[in-house]
Amino acid sequence: MTQKYENPVVELLFQLADDDYLFSYRGSEWLGLAPHIEEDVAFSSITQDTMGHATVYYRLLEGLGLGVADTLAHMRPATERKNSILVERPNGEGVYMETPRYDWAYAVARSYIYTTAKKIKIDSLKSSSDQSLAEAAVKISMELYYHLLHWKTWFVQLFNSTEDARNRMTKALEKVIADCGDLFSYGDAATEITNASLIESEQVLLNRWTEYVKPVFETIKVAVPTFGKPERNGRNGEHTKELQDAINTMSEVYRTDLTAAW
Amino acid sequence: MTADVLLEKDLQAQFEERIARGDKIEADDWMPEEYRLALIKLISMHGISEIMGALPEKEWVPKAPTLYRKLGIMAKVQDEMGHGQLLLRVAEDLIKPLGKNREDLMQDLFAGRLKFHNVFHMATKSWGDAGLIGWLVDGAAIITQTNMLNASYAPYARALQRICAEEVFHAQHGEAIILALAEGTPEQKEMVQDALNRWWEALLFFFGPPSSDTTGSTKQDITIKYKIRINTNEELRQGFLSKYVPRIKSIGLTIPDPTLRFDEETEKWIYQQPNWENFKKIQRNEGPKSQERLKLRRTSYDDNAWVREALSARIG
Numbered sequence: 001m002t003q004k005y006e007n008p009v010v011e012l013l014f015q016l017a018d019d020d021y022l023f024s025y026r027g028s029e030w031l032g033l034a035p036h037i038e039e040d041v042a043f044s045s046i047t048q049d050t051m052g053h054a055t056v057y058y059r060l061l062e063g064l065g066l067g068v069a070d071t072l073a074h075m076r077p078a079t080e081r082k083n084s085i086l087v088e089r090p091n092g093e094g095v096y097m098e099t100p101r102y103d104w105a106y107a108v109a110r111s112y113i114y115t116t117a118k119k120i121k122i123d124s125l126k127s128s129s130d131q132s133l134a135e136a137a138v139k140i141s142m143e144l145y146y147h148l149l150h151w152k153t154w155f156v157q158l159f160n161s162t163e164d165a166r167n168r169m170t171k172a173l174e175k176v177i178a179d180c181g182d183l184f185s186y187g188d189a190a191t192e193i194t195n196a197s198l199i200e201s202e203q204v205l206l207n208r209w210t211e212y213v214k215p216v217f218e219t220i221k222v223a224v225p226t227f228g229k230p231e232r233n234g235r236n237g238e239h240t241k242e243l244q245d246a247i248n249t250m251s252e253v254y255r256t257d258l259t260a261a262w
Numbered sequence: 263m264t265a266d267v268l269l270e271k272d273l274q275a276q277f278e279e280r281i282a283r284g285d286k287i288e289a290d291d292w293m294p295e296e297y298r299l300a301l302i303k304l305i306s307m308h309g310i311s312e313i314m315g316a317l318p319e320k321e322w323v324p325k326a327p328t329l330y331r332k333l334g335i336m337a338k339v340q341d342e343m344g345h346g347q348l349l350l351r352v353a354e355d356l357i358k359p360l361g362k363n364r365e366d367l368m369q370d371l372f373a374g375r376l377k378f379h380n381v382f383h384m385a386t387k388s389w390g391d392a393g394l395i396g397w398l399v400d401g402a403a404i405i406t407q408t409n410m411l412n413a414s415y416a417p418y419a420r421a422l423q424r425i426c427a428e429e430v431f432h433a434q435h436g437e438a439i440i441l442a443l444a445e446g447t448p449e450q451k452e453m454v455q456d457a458l459n460r461w462w463e464a465l466l467f468f469f470g471p472p473s474s475d476t477t478g479s480t481k482q483d484i485t486i487k488y489k490i491r492i493n494t495n496e497e498l499r500q501g502f503l504s505k506y507v508p509r510i511k512s513i514g515l516t517i518p519d520p521t522l523r524f525d526e527e528t529e530k531w532i533y534q535q536p537n538w539e540n541f542k543k544i545q546r547n548e549g550p551k552s553q554e555r556l557k558l559r560r561t562s563y564d565d566n567a568w569v570r571e572a573l574s575a576r577i578g
Contacts, residue, residue, distance in 0.1 A: 025324055028320070028323045028324050028336060029324065031316060031320040031323055031336075031339060031343075032313070032316040032317050032320050032339075032343070032562075033558075033562040034566075035566035035569035035570060035573075036566075036569075036570065037313060037343060037346055037347045037350065038347060040313075040316075040343045041340060041343045041344050041347055044336060044339065044340040044343060045340055047336060048333060048336040048337055048340060051329070051332055051333055051336060052333060054329070055329045055330075055333065058329065069329060070327075070328045070329055073329055074327075096320075096321075096324075097321060099554075099557055099558050099561050101561070101565055102562070102565070104565075104566055104569050157572070157573070158569070158572055161572035161573070161575050162568075162571060162572045162575045164568055164571070164572070165568060165569070165571075165572035165575075168568065249324050249325060250324050250325065252325045253325050253326070253327040253389045254327040254328065256449070257447060257449065257450070260446050260447050260449075260450060261442055261445075261446060262327035262328050262331060262389075262442055262443075262446075
């Protein structure tokens with residue numbers, strides 16, 4: 001690639017913002033449909049926190065002159081999105097406006113893997129050379145602590161429960177891991193991002209993640225998975241069809257009048 | 263007369279005395295069957311309605327037009343689920359002596375024995391509806407629920423304290439959405455007016471029939487007798503009209519009832535009666551979205567059966 005990334009902080013912010021934005025969207029589709037009411041309350045709280053995190057990043061981008069945060073969140077087409085493939089995958093069959101058949105095992109496996117990866121990144125961002133990014137990371141990590149606790153509890157409990165639950169979790173985890181190729185990737189902007197000391201390198205974070213989740217995987221008697229090479233790299237704007245569908249839903253009202261105040 | 267019957271009569275008399283002097287009843291206190299059943303009906307319906315109410319609103323959560331509105335409506339719907347949880351816990355204590363639990367309440371809902379509030383059987387067609395629900399439906403809920411803040415059943419009264427406090431935020435959240443639209447483009451104004459036109463009948467239904475003559479049944483008499491609530495359905499509806507008609511008009515909206523007026527002599531609002539046949543249909547789960555919402559709830563409940571099983575399994 002010959003493309004130069006003159007402002008690597010912008011590249012990184014888009015990756016972080018789009019990740020949380022899509023992850024939160026998938027969470028909000030679950031609203032009202034979680035396995036029990038207590039979980040609905042907890043899950044929607046996490047979803048809300050996560051949309052808050054995305055908002056922090058989009059506002060930092062707005063501060064850097066990239067455009068209005070709402071426009072960045074709603075109007076960029078899939079080809080300009082920098083989120084990982086994992087967060088754009090649907091929750092299961094069907095669409096949320098009808099009668100979807102969502103898979104709770106997939107929700108737990110995806111949320112656990114995504115949240116642990118997010119923790120490793122946020123910890124590294126705390127010592128970012130970019131002051132506002134470092135400050136955002138400190139704030140986000142306070143909420144992230146509870147998200148981690150929550151998903152770890154589900155992850156371990158379902159793996160170590162009935163045979164049926166373990167089978168479902170095993171399948172769901174395989175599906176999640178197959179999409180993790182770009183989770184720690186910074187795409188084509190990797191060199192610029194790490195050279196600018198915005199965050200540590202992909203490999204350092206990946207190794208740290210492996211160490212971090214090891215005790216949990218020992219508890220469930222599963223080997224810590226390794227991520228393959230990505231088929232598509234979301235960090236470079238390569239996405240599935242589901243991403244554009246998600247963006248269309250999220251921007252349905254906003255798009256009706258871009259100049260209106262909502 | 264046997265000793266048991268005598269004892270029962272004494273207990274009933276003592277209980278009525280407690281109610282009369284404004285005592286609060288706790289979950290483990292003796293209570294007449296009639297009182298327990300009225301509470302179960304009221305509180306389980308209230309709890310399940312909060313949960314069913316998340317379904318029409320959630321349709322607009324991902325579609326909320328700005329990041330700020332997304333965060334607002336997410337918090338709002340989460341609160342509603344929280345209220346459902348709080349209320350079902352209260353209901354669970356009441357049904358426990360009858361050998362029932364939350365699973366039974368869900369099955370009652372699916373079988374149509376447990377109703378959810380008439381307002382949540384309606385379609386939400388636009389972002390204007392999402393705002394209107396927050397502003398006027400939650401506004402109506404505040405009126406019925408503050409009427410029970412001093413309910414004789416203490417666990418319910420305590421839950422309502424917290425719920426009402428949060429509902430006030432919801433009404434403000436809804437009002438903010440509506441004001442932005444009402445002060446916006448012609449299309450946005452039209453969106454709110456259209457929502458009001460479609461929701462007006464549902465808002466009148468909200469408080470229930472004026473008397474059992476209207477629809478054949480109402481549980482208001484017994485709840486007033488036992489000091490669970492203070493006012494009648496019609497008194498609450500009048501209170502709603504007094505509070506909201508001026509506000510609705512002040513933001514330039516037209517109420518779809520040309521006969522609506524305040525009669526100075528009787529100090530009452532005169533309004534076009536809604537079609538109570540539609541209300542009865544909703545009560546039979548034959549409202550515009552009744553079956554769809556029940557299907558969604560039932561499908562997700564069935565699809566997640568394996569999770570509940572896994573959580574209750576004893577391993578090792």
